């Protein structure tokens with residue numbers, strides 16, 4: 232996908248909403264300004280009331296002076312962030328990001344074969360989310376009768392820890408950074424998954440005309456953008472605790488800052504499809520999240536959860552028991568458990584979905600080779616992507632985790648990772664990450680679309 236051709240989009244908003252307005256908001260996120268807007272036909276949904284109330288400078292939740300102040304601070308934080316990320320090779324991660332985008336283009340993105348908001352969050356609950364200032368907004372009469380909140384500058388800026396930038400929003404700690412190096416890594420993984428799933432973005436049989444789609448923990452938003460392109464008449468919403476999404480997106484695509492582990496303030500029975508990918512080191516209570524997903528899907532709507540899981544597997548005994556990689560895998564299992572986000576949670580997705588009442592639960596476990604050791608073309612390619620991902624992404628995956636759970640310093644983490652990286656590159660070790668894809672349907676008939 233070449234996003235240079237995409238029209239400008241509405242900026243990110245917070246479901247507990249942002250103070251920022253339009254271009255200022257882009258700048259707040261420290262991203263480079265997009266190209267100048269070009270004249271174009273308005274999209275049918277562009278002038279919706281909710282867009283206006285959310286983004287116009289007259290919105291009651293908008294405070295431009297705060298935005299400008301945030302912007303200045305953000306610029307200086309960005310400089311600090313850049314300077315402090317010496318441990319990550321920017322050149323390499325940039326190269327990998329570019330490689331991912333080029334490969335995505337080469338893979339051609341073929342078309343997929345056919346195949347009253349419950350304002351249930353009390354202000355107490357919302358107040359418990361650091362980084363959110365809740366405001367009542369009685370003027371907000373969109374059908375998204377959600378709470379309106381300003382996101383504090385600290386939440387937008389994030390926080391630097393061990394030389395990495397982390398999200399500053401959300402009630403619980405997310406284990407991985409959300410800085411430039413991490414975003415490049417997510418881009419690369421987005422392409423890797425496209426190759427892994429035979430050029431599909433998801434497997435659930437959602438039909439050709441879903442109307443409302445939600446991506447939980449959308450990261451850079453590339454899945455949201457691609458799916459918005461696939462279904463131009465659908466509204467596709469991505470939510471995340473980090474404002475890491477791109478500025479230039481299709482008009483039917485929108486991003487919000489939101490913590491999915493807080494009570495959702497969205498309309499129940501309203502989504503045709505809810506998707507979540509790689510919510511690693513993210514979710515403390517999956518059954519509770521699955522309950523929220525269930526309640527917010529329309530009857531007949533689909534959920535799909537995709538995630539890598541651990542421990543690292545090897546089917547032919549080629550990985551020595553005393554290898555650093557084996558030790559790393561065992562440490563990952565115990566540390567993620569201690570952190571409250573066990574790495575083998577994806578193995579339980581299907582049971583949790585069934586327990587909540589979902590039907591037609593399907594589960595496929597793919598293999599992501601750690602390097603290009605397999606013979607098959609597809610897995611060789613996926614393994615090459617994974618080698619790049621692990622080369623640059625391993626530190627981000629564990630630096631906070633090992634520091635929180637084992638008290639390791641960044642130096643100790645990086646010293647340990649030297650041998651792990653060597654093992655990961657060894658093509659005689661036939662190792663892979665299990666990658667679980669589970670999709671399921673909420674029972675009931677799909678309502679006939681109105682209009």
Ligand SMILES: C[S@@+](CC[C@H](N)C(=O)[O-])C[C@H]1O[C@@H](n2cnc3c(N)ncnc32)[C@H](O)[C@@H]1O
Pocket residue numbers: 398401405407409417420421447448449450451470471472473489490491492507508509510511512513514
């Ligand atoms: C490994 S990234 C995956 C991003 C994206 N789904 C993808 O596949 O490219 C996990 C994402 O979940 C987000 N996240 C973690 N905890 C969250 C929460 N409680 N609410 C919303 N997003 C969350 C993180 O900020 C991060 O962007």
